[in-house]
Amino acid sequence: MKNPSALASKNLYKSLRSLSWHELWTAHVPDFDSQDSSSRSKNAALVRAVGVVFSESGRASEKNQVAAWLRSLLHDSDEKIRRYAMAALPKIGSVAADEEALILVLRSANPEAREKKYLARALDKIGGRATLEIAGDLSPQTLLKVSASVARDDSPTEIRLHQAVDSHLNFQINLRGRRGLEKFVRQELEESCRPGEVFDFRAMVPGVVVVTPRSQFCLSDLLSLRCCGTFAFDLGSITKLSAEEIAALITSSTALQLFRSLTQGAIRYRLDFPAMGHQRGLIREIANRTFALCSDLLNDARSAPWVIEIHPKGKQYSVELRPRFSPDPRFSYRKMDVPAASHPPLAACMARLAGNSGQDVVWDPFCGSGLELIERGRLGGVKQLLGSDRSADAIQISRSNLEASQIPVNADFFHGDFRHTNLTPNSVSQIITNPPMGRRVPIPNLEGLIQDLFDTAARVLIPGGTLVFANPVAPQNLNKRLALDLTERIDLGGFDVQLQRYIKTTK
Numbered sequence: 288m289k290n291p292s293a294l295a296s297k298n299l300y301k302s303l304r305s306l307s308w309h310e311l312w313t314a315h316v317p318d319f320d321s322q323d324s325s326s327r328s329k330n331a332a333l334v335r336a337v338g339v340v341f342s343e344s345g346r347a348s349e350k351n352q353v354a355a356w357l358r359s360l361l362h363d364s365d366e367k368i369r370r371y372a373m374a375a376l377p378k379i380g381s382v383a384a385d386e387e388a389l390i391l392v393l394r395s396a397n398p399e400a401r402e403k404k405y406l407a408r409a410l411d412k413i414g415g416r417a418t419l420e421i422a423g424d425l426s427p428q429t430l431l432k433v434s435a436s437v438a439r440d441d442s443p444t445e446i447r448l449h450q451a452v453d454s455h456l457n458f459q460i461n462l463r464g465r466r467g468l469e470k471f472v473r474q475e476l477e478e479s480c481r482p483g484e485v486f487d488f489r490a491m492v493p494g495v496v497v498v499t500p501r502s503q504f505c506l507s508d509l510l511s512l513r514c515c516g517t518f519a520f521d522l523g524s525i526t527k528l529s530a531e532e533i534a535a536l537i538t539s540s541t542a543l544q545l546f547r548s549l550t551q552g553a554i555r556y557r558l559d560f561p562a563m564g565h566q567r568g569l570i571r572e573i574a575n576r577t578f579a580l581c582s583d584l585l586n587d588a589r590s591a592p593w594v595i596e597i598h599p600k601g602k603q604y605s606v607e608l609r610p611r612f613s614p615d616p617r618f619s620y621r622k623m624d625v626p627a628a629s630h631p632p633l634a635a636c637m638a639r640l641a642g643n644s645g646q647d648v649v650w651d652p653f654c655g656s657g658l659e660l661i662e663r664g665r666l667g668g669v670k671q672l673l674g675s676d677r678s679a680d681a682i683q684i685s686r687s688n689l690e691a692s693q694i695p696v697n698a699d700f701f702h703g704d705f706r707h708t709n710l711t712p713n714s715v716s717q718i719i720t721n722p723p724m725g726r727r728v729p730i731p732n733l734e735g736l737i738q739d740l741f742d743t744a745a746r747v748l749i750p751g752g753t754l755v756f757a758n759p760v761a762p763q764n765l766n767k768r769l770a771l772d773l774t775e776r777i778d779l780g781g782f783d784v785q786l787q788r789y790i791k792t793t794k
């Protein structure tokens with residue numbers, strides 16, 4: 288149970304927190320300012336409430352006055368009021384005067400340890416160049432945070448896509464993607480990306496294709512692969528999640544060469560533990576250790592161009608360095624999206640799975656934002672792309688994405704239910720599609736819808752034509768004119784479906 292004065296202060300904070308900024312500023316703050324020091328101490332919760340309420344509301348002109356008031360409280364005789372003012376200042380929207388005021392307290396007032404912690408936290412958030420000038424007075428963590436934020440503001444960091452990477456550096460590259468798509472990633476790697484010249488295939492495990500560089504390459508070579516989700520340099524494996532071991536891999540000579548040669552501007556990275564939660568404490572420790580070993584590696588969660596990912600790997604963990612592209616330049620034509628848009632690398636896999644007969648007429652009956660059609664169009668050999676969807680917005684979106692892709696192809700889009708298509712029998716050579724899965728919007732009879740897709744496909748496809756789609760229902764096609772040619776269980780982002788290819792029989 289809290290002591291009575293702490294409880295009273297908490298309750299006071301709660302009631303003040305619910306007031307408007309206007310009430311606080313025009314009534315409570317003047318009242319507080321007129322009180323003697325013992326009443327002010329009891330009402331210190333007001334300073335906290337002002338910080339929080341003004342972080343969410345209030346006009347810029349008042350905020351300036353609030354910041355000046357908080358700066359004056361940094362010298363209050365009451366330690367609690369000073370600390371609350373330190374915590375509140377960064378919330379208001381910082382100006383140089385706030386940073387100066389905090390530095391002044393840090394340097395001249397010789398604060399106690401607890402107050403120093405509050406000062407450091409405030410400077411972590413708003414510190415800039417002036418803070419870096421007093422590096423000797425700062426904790427390594429504050430120095431790291433402020434260095435990262437100064438670097439972020441100073442120079443836009445970019446990844447050098449066309450910089451040659453030396454193949455003598457000893458590393459593997461992990462091409463990661465949705466489970467079940469590894470085969471397609473491997474096939475694409477072997478057929479494109481200067482086949483056989485650049486990368487050697489090494490291994491395939493669920494969701495990952497491992498390759499090694501055979502000769503010099505650029506990141507742009509890897510960006511020519513469309514079937515994988517991401518690619519990352521494997522920096523090595525560790526047996527337990529130890530900050531020391533992870534920091535050692537991040538600062539290994541291979542990692543440093545990659546970081547330094549492939550980054551234009553300050554080297555900023557974030558740390559991610561996919562499938563392992565936030566790991567905030569561990570992240571802080573790794574970031575500080577890494578900074579102590581190498582002061583040009585700045586941990587920065589905000590728009591960092593690099594991610595260090597730690598992935599479970601059997602009984603071990605692999606530590607990977609991944610360039611971060613947002614938006615993904617491979618799919619830059621995606622100017623707009625539909626709610627259940629396909630995963631772009633899956634659309635690329637499906638387009639490859641459909642093949643290329645040279646003069647294909649390709650239909651996507653559930654075209655959504657048009658990814659399957661556009662990916663198929665990119666592969667060439669298309670006479671016409673046809674898209675339909677029962678959503679008028681989706682049709683508009685498909686059209687504009689196709690236009691943004693600049694693929695010179697003849698295309699037509701129709702608004703309506705696929706069952707009522709007026710496509711003539713035996714007129715389409717490929718159907719590539721991701722139907723609704725009944726996950727986000729329940730479908731009363733999903734099996735019926737999929738059977739209707741089979742029947743429509745059997746009617747409009749030419750003999751020998753191909754249907755490629757992600758099948759969400761188990762029962763097999765009952766239409767005898769379509770023969771199952773390939774089926775592969777794939778992860779569609781949390782649930783599995785069968786990626787299937789059917790060929791229309793010639794009889």
Ligand SMILES: C[S@@+](CC[C@H](N)C(=O)[O-])C[C@H]1O[C@@H](n2cnc3c(N)ncnc32)[C@H](O)[C@@H]1O
Nearest residue numbers: 628629653654655656657658676677678704705
């Ligand atoms: C999974 S999304 C397709 C995503 C698409 N492949 C993309 O890249 O964005 C399914 C689409 O099917 C459409 N749809 C659902 N039922 C339909 C029907 N009976 N006829 C035509 N379109 C339908 C929805 O409007 C939605 O855009």
